[in-house]
Amino acid sequence: MGAVKTKRMPRAVRERQMLDAAVRIFGRRGYRAASMDEIAELAGVSKPLVYLYLNSKEDLFTACLRREATALTRAVREGVRPDLPADRQLWEGLRAFFAHTAEHPDGWSVLRSQARTHGEPFAAEVAAMREEIVAFVTRLIAVAAREAHRDPDLPEREVAGLAEALVGAAESLAAWANTTPGVTARQAAATLMNFAWSGLGALREGRGWVPPAGEG
Amino acid sequence: MGAVKTKRMPRAVRERQMLDAAVRIFGRRGYRAASMDEIAELAGVSKPLVYLYLNSKEDLFTACLRREATALTRAVREGVRPDLPADRQLWEGLRAFFAHTAEHPDGWSVLRSQARTHGEPFAAEVAAMREEIVAFVTRLIAVAAREAHRDPDLPEREVAGLAEALVGAAESLAAWANTTPGVTARQAAATLMNFAWSGLGALREGRGWVPPAGEG
Numbered sequence: 001m002g003a004v005k006t007k008r009m010p011r012a013v014r015e016r017q018m019l020d021a022a023v024r025i026f027g028r029r030g031y032r033a034a035s036m037d038e039i040a041e042l043a044g045v046s047k048p049l050v051y052l053y054l055n056s057k058e059d060l061f062t063a064c065l066r067r068e069a070t071a072l073t074r075a076v077r078e079g080v081r082p083d084l085p086a087d088r089q090l091w092e093g094l095r096a097f098f099a100h101t102a103e104h105p106d107g108w109s110v111l112r113s114q115a116r117t118h119g120e121p122f123a124a125e126v127a128a129m130r131e132e133i134v135a136f137v138t139r140l141i142a143v144a145a146r147e148a149h150r151d152p153d154l155p156e157r158e159v160a161g162l163a164e165a166l167v168g169a170a171e172s173l174a175a176w177a178n179t180t181p182g183v184t185a186r187q188a189a190a191t192l193m194n195f196a197w198s199g200l201g202a203l204r205e206g207r208g209w210v211p212p213a214g215e216g
Numbered sequence: 217m218g219a220v221k222t223k224r225m226p227r228a229v230r231e232r233q234m235l236d237a238a239v240r241i242f243g244r245r246g247y248r249a250a251s252m253d254e255i256a257e258l259a260g261v262s263k264p265l266v267y268l269y270l271n272s273k274e275d276l277f278t279a280c281l282r283r284e285a286t287a288l289t290r291a292v293r294e295g296v297r298p299d300l301p302a303d304r305q306l307w308e309g310l311r312a313f314f315a316h317t318a319e320h321p322d323g324w325s326v327l328r329s330q331a332r333t334h335g336e337p338f339a340a341e342v343a344a345m346r347e348e349i350v351a352f353v354t355r356l357i358a359v360a361a362r363e364a365h366r367d368p369d370l371p372e373r374e375v376a377g378l379a380e381a382l383v384g385a386a387e388s389l390a391a392w393a394n395t396t397p398g399v400t401a402r403q404a405a406a407t408l409m410n411f412a413w414s415g416l417g418a419l420r421e422g423r424g425w426v427p428p429a430g431e432g
Binding site: 030123157158160161162164165166167168169170171172173175176177180183187188191192195196 | 339373383
């Protein structure tokens with residue numbers, strides 16, 4: 001990257017190079033340990049130019065979060081064909097999610113490392129992305145319940161809880177898949193789909209796990 | 217709290233009051249927005265005393281994380297009777313987990329908000345706690361697979377993936393349960409147990425979801 005001629009590049013291209021470098025450094029070092037010097041060097045530009053374009057370390061990080069969150073939600077949305085049955089939609093959504101997080105491990109690391117850090121100016125960005133994904137999964141589970149024969153209406157709260165559980169499981173699995181050699185996006189999606197769909201099917205068909213009677 | 221006589225208190229009691237106050241403020245405001253003034257006021261002590269006892273905001277936060285992580289893992293460990301079958305152990309572990317996070321919402325918020333923030337001096341504390349819980353769940357799933365009739369040996373990687381998924385689902389559900397009025401610890405545990413156990417049962421019995429053939 002250091003060899004490219006930066007002088008003649010359009011601003012958008014340069015900015016993209018800076019964001020690429022920033023995502024990589026933030027993803028590997030964490031927000032605090034990341035250095036603007038290293039980011040500028042990796043982007044092949046001067047540090048003052050990074051500040052000129054992105055203003056501050058915090059604004060640069062916020063720009064990274066926004067770009068990565070937008071790309072991930074778009075990948076999931078575009079990976080799903082809405083005319084398919086709910087289980088196929090969920091499968092395609094999971095595959096798109098794990099494929100994207102596997103292809104963008106630094107981006108996922110940035111999103112995941114900051115996903116819960118509240119009280120920060122950029123936390124709202126990530127929270128909004130997660131809410132969109134939870135809402136999408138909630139709709140799919142509700143549709144699945146309608147498509148099922150026995151119990152067409154899972155209680156709304158049960159559906160919301162399942163969606164939260166599924167999204168949390170996917171977040172955890174994506175980080176694990178990215179740090180475990182040889183786990184493919186398809187395998188991660190299949191593990192979770194098996195887990196989720198079978199559990200959901202058991203619930204719908206009244207085959208769920210029954211808590212022991214007489215417990216406090 | 218402001219009315220207590222602080223002069224005659226043993227150091228351990230005063231330190232506990234400071235940590236109680238710090239967990240509450242960190243849990244509600246986040247690390248950066250939390251103010252040492254507010255923490256000292258809530259603890260009913262002077263700000264210099266907080267610094268004298270806990271050294272710095274960062275050290276105070278690390279002490280909070282360590283205390284809350286230790287309390288949570290102890291609650292889960294003590295909630296499980298190791299002589300029971302694996303499904304009962306998992307059920308009891310989940311109940312203990314959700315009961316503890318419901319009783320200590322600020323502590324959970326502190327743990328969860330920082331659980332992924334890497335590159336920070338305190339990140340290792342939380343990572344170690346999570347690894348202990350993942351290892352515990354992994355053992356239970358492996359035992360469950362052995363106790364099952366058909367497929368006594370789930371592949372090791374499948375077991376590890378399921379444990380990661382289950383822990384991620386529990387983390388996500390605990391935060392949801394704490395912010396959704398009327399969701400009890402028992403309901404949260406039952407939702408996840410149903411989801412997890414049925415899915416695991418389906419896997420063991422070869423009733424898992426089958427990806428569409430011929431897909432890329």
